[in-house]
Amino acid sequence: MLKKKTIAIDMDGVLADIEAQALNWYERDFHVKLTKADLQGKTEMDLFPEKGIIRDFVLTKGFFLTLPVMEGAVEAVKSLSEHFEIYVVSAAMEFPLSLNEKLEWLGIHFPFISWKNIIFCGDKSIINTDYMIDDHIKNLDHFKGKTIMFHAFHNGSVTHHDRANNWNEVIALLNQV
Incomplete structure (x- = not known):
């Protein structure tokens, strides 16, 4: 296999x-x-x-726990998990209050992702997966695999990564591999 x-x-x-x-x-x-x-x-x-x-x-209690889910994310990640090993990677260490809230949030919205596949870190340069989907250039620029930049207000002028404006575009990019 x-x-x-x-x-x-x-x-x-x-x-x-x-x-x-x-x-x-x-x-x-x-x-x-x-x-x-x-x-x-x-x-x-x-x-x-x-x-x-x-x-x-x-830094306010409840901020991360009550985040809305990005449109299409749950369905897209479920679909991707059929063909890829999915890891949720968050540079959460800067905001220690966020750790429990992020873990609980993932359990509520993405219960199909195992705790073994959740990585809270301070620096994503240690991540060694085949692909990375992120909105921050600082994480994508130093990544060794294939990158997909998820559109955000702060990365609109960046052109040196494949861009996805939504989860449908992420699926389309990954279907090309």
Whole structure:
């Protein structure tokens, strides 16, 4: 039997819609409604006039546990798991409160992913899978395998990785291999 190829899938911004969560919390706390389109082309530092507000959000209990699931993610990952060994890889160590919440979130939304296939780390350069799906260039640029950059407000101008704007495009890219 042939060994399945492996995929490392980022959590925030790929499986979990952290942009929607940040916008919802911002509207809740500041009564200003912004859209994802308002975020395009901005850096994380320039997202909102209130400096450090995103950091405050991610350091708040419940932020990661209540993240919305990215549209199409559950079905796509289930489909991919038929042909690939899936690993969820999150650089979660910067926000220690997130560890339990992320693990619980994955159990709720992706119960078919074994705890053995969940990797919380500080630096994704140690990951050695065949493919990586991530929204951050810092993780993709140093990855040795094939990369798929999941579209996010902060990577719109990057062109040196295969881009997927949604999970249907991820499936299409991986069907070509």
